[in-house]
Amino acid sequence: MLPVLRTLTWLAAGTVAVLFLTQPISTDAQLTLGCSAIVVMSAIWKFGRGKLARQSFLALGTFVVMRYLYWRLTSTLPPVSDTLGFTLGTFLLCAEMYCVLILVISLIVNADPMQRKRLPRDDDDILPTVDVFIPSYNEDDYILATTIAAAMSMDYPKEKLKVWLLDDGGTDQKCNDSNPVKAEAARARRADLQALCAQMGAHYLTRARNEHAKAGNLNNGLKASRGEVVVVFDADHAPFRAFLRETVGHFARDPKLFLVQTPHVFLNPDPIEKNLQTFNRMPSENEMFYSVTQRGLDKWNGSFFCGSAALLRRTALDSVGGFSGVTITEDCETALDLHSSGWTSVFVDKPLIAGLQPETFVSFIGQRSRWAQGMFQILILKNPTMKKGLHMIQRLAYLSSMTFWFFPLPRLTFMLAPLSYIFFDVKIFVSNLDEAIAYTSTYIVINLMLQNYLYGSVRWPWISELYEYVQGVFLFKALVSVAMSPRKPTFNVTAKGLSLDNDHLSELAWPFFALHGLLVAGGLMATWRYVFEPGVSDLMLVVGAWNTFNMMIAGAALGAVAERKQPDRHPRLIVDRQGSLEILGQTYPVHVINVSAGGCGVIFTERTPSEHDVENNIGRLSIVPMGTIITDETLPVMLKHGTLNSDKVTTYGLEFADLNPREYFVLADLMYADSDALPRFLASRRSHKSILSGTYEFIYWGITEPFRALAYMRKQLKDSKEAVTIEATPEMSAEMLKKLIEMAKTGTPSADAAKTKSIETKAA
Known part of the structure; x- marks a missing residue:
């Protein structure tokens, strides 16, 4: 009886909501409704506490969003007779529908994130045996030695812990490469790492061929090991001493548990944090995912494997044939297979590893392209909406994580859409100034309030828009390549541990200069048309404001690709x-x-x-x-x-x-014995950023960062012009030429190329 009553109640509430949402009202009444919602939500935010207040805030905000959505669908599309306007307007509407869909799913998933209690310490005799896998490809010895020492120093019975270095850089395939230089390098790497593992007490393992990338490497480790629980650490993800004590006990409490995932936390800034100088004062981009979204997914048994800093039950992996390797994101794919087979997962919201992330914008885009392509592959090849064994929220959760990577399409649409009206007078959005204020402006404010309420301590206002824009310019091509050939993308290792010796523009900076210049031209044109052109309506003000906001994003993006020097190779x-x-x-x-x-x-x-x-x-x-x-x-x-x-x-x-190898254990003790070091660091930069202060900071970047980027451009152009051409004479020895080439390579990046090319051409 109760389920039937509950269903009827939901149907009645839904019917009332739909009738209320679709009720036609005047523009003034809509403005009053939107402003009232903002006031009430502000009051709830300030004075409300508990689950009821949270749900009321989210429900009221969602209502305003739905009112805006209904208005957009029914009143703002150009007439079908205007073929170009209707086509472009429909495309813009679809982009907005995508954003609303992602927002709604995030509200469902994150409405009540789970906060798990810390487990009591279990007795040693009941703990499972553990195999630690450290997959490696081309990392430096000191990175591997640090991670191995930290893994072996974890607080756990030594007789139940084995650490494996899974080396894909020293496979038989690489040692027998047709290129003798590459083959010798692979053989030397294998010998060095074998010696390193022997001295540190770890187990070295390689394989015949580099098949199925990281998934194949991990599966090779499964064949050689016997531990009940498998722990995966990326080569540059060193664990703190308490890692296993904080996590492994969950397996004894749930026999169907296949995964315990912990957050990824990085000691170094990503390129955007480094170039905008926010690392020590602003939460990193991934903190919203690990501190809110993964906890939200955890409530619905939807938190998934993120490739590292995770524990997996061996019997669960065996039940699905090991780590999945159909796509290049083996982590999420493996979790999807296991969730659909009835296994469960847990997310422990305590940072217990310290890792490295890409330092340069090029390597950052390379990493994100792989993530985007892999998630799109899973969507095509293992669509979660059709996957048997998943419940509805799990399907939504996986669908959200995969469709999130479609953001390049709407982001670039929003960036370029105003220009169609400014330059060509193509109306893709039918509205007057009053309607834009009543519907659009209140929707934008409500949307900002919802995001700031849910994520304000881990994501500053407008930061999502910046990250999506700088990635979207390049990820669009990556997504198209998957759509054309879903099985074609291959796994590429992300370069890390680099240093930048001087300020310079990223090699990928030119599209951002072009787009910023286009938006500046659009702003000037909008101003000229509004002031001097007869018959231009107030709609030009709305479109001009939209274009100005896009200019701020594009300006901040120029700062993101203006690479600041970072001579310190080792983050502290x-x-x-x-x-x-x-x-x-x-x-x-x-x-x-x-x-x-x-x-x-x-x-x-x-x-x-x-x-x-x-x-x-x-x-x-x-x-x-x-x-x-x-x-x-x-x-x-x-x-x-x-x-x-x-x-x-x-x-x-x-x-x-x-x-020496034994001294790395002292370093591991110094760096990773105190498991509260990372939580203290994260807490130091998690102060809530209000919408107003966040907007001010973003506008400041949008105005000032283009000037810094232009200064870098001028410097590089000047250095290129001053590059010295060295004439090779008969008296000049080959050794002298070699020294001159090496000297040329010590200049700036742009000068490097010019000098070296000139020298080598003359030498030839």
Whole structure:
């Protein structure tokens, strides 16, 4: 009886809502309705608490969005007789419908995100055996050594923990490459990593051929190992000591659990954060997904495998034939197969790994292109709407995660649509100024309020629009390639661990200059037409404002592709550790305040070496261990000069000398013993950003960043003109030419190409 009553109640409520939504009212009444909704939502936001207030806020906002949607569908399309206007207007309407669909699904998924309680510590004798997989391809030895040491240092019974380095850079296929240089490099890599694993106590494993990319590598690991639980860490994702204690206990509490996923947190900024200088004060782009969306999915048994920082049950993987490798996003594909087979998942909202992300805009776009192509592949080849075994919200969740990557189409549509009216007087949106204020402006404000209410502490206003625009310019082509040939895309490893020695424009910057110039021209044309052209209506004001907003996005994007220099190759983690530094026969107590794979910052707590004893002196750093002592080794360091910080305290830099494999365990203890280090860092930049302050910051970028980008362009053009052409004479030896080429390669990126090309041409 109760299910029937509940169904009837929902049907009645839905009928009333539809009747209310479709009720024709005057423009003034719509404006009053929209403004009233804004006032009531503001009051709920300020004074309301609890689930009822949250649901009321979301329901009221959704109602205004639906009113706008009904108006757009019924009143704003150009007449069919205007073929061009109707076609372009329909295309714009479809783009808006897509955005509303994504918004509605996100409201459903994130209406009440799950917050799991921390598990009690289980006794060692009941813990499962664990195999840790670290898939590798072309990473540097020091990155791999750091991750291996951190994985082996996790708080877990040693007899139940095995760490495997799965090396796809030293396969038989690569060692027997037809190119002798590549073959020798692969053989040398295999020998080096075998020795590294032997010295560190890890297991080295490679395979015959590089088939099915990362999924094939992981499946090869499954064949060689026997642990009940498999943990996957990317090669540059080092775990904190408490990783397993915070996560593995979920498997004993749910026999159908296949996955425990944890957040990905990065020690270095992505290119947009670096170039706009927001890393230490603004939440990263991925924090909205990991801190809100994954918790929302978790409520509906929909959180999915993200490729790393995750634990998976072996029997679950065996039931579906291992890691799925049909697409290039094996993680989400594997989760989809297991969810549809009746297995469950858990998301633990505590950052327990520290990783690296792409430093350059080129590598950033390469990574996102792979994600977009892989998700589109899954949608085509394993459509979640048709997948048996999923419940309705799971289908919506997977559909949302896949269709999200269609954003290049609407984003570029919104960017270019105003220009059709400004330049060609093509009306693709039928409205007057009063209707635009009553419907469109209130919809925009409500939409911003909904997003800021749900995500304000982890996503600043307008940041989503910026990230979508800078990616959309290039991801459109990637999506088209999948549509043409769904099985064609191949897995490409993302380049990380790079450094940028100078300020320069990204190689991919030119489309952003072209689009920004086009929008500036559109703004000038709109102004001229409104002021001087007879008969131009107030609609030009609306379209001009829209174009101006697009100019702000495009201006901020120019800042995103104007690459700032980043000479420090090793990103630092803020820590709070005590130790001692032995230098020149003297021991000094120190407080370690930050650390990276290349060095650390210390403050002398009692006495300080003399200036004569500081610069470039070799010493040994000892650390007071946290918890179980892993090793009594110390770290070889070189003491650098001190710098006075804002608190009038001198911080000294210590540069690590070449570490042997055992010393990486000391580094792992220093960096990853304190599992609260990352939560403290994330909390420090998660202050809520209001709509007004976020809009101000965004406008500031939109105005100032184009000037910085232009300055970089002028510098590169100047450097190119000043590139020196070196004439090769008969008296010039080959060795001298080689040295000159190397000297030319030390210039700026644009000068590099010009100098080297000129030298090599003359030498030929």
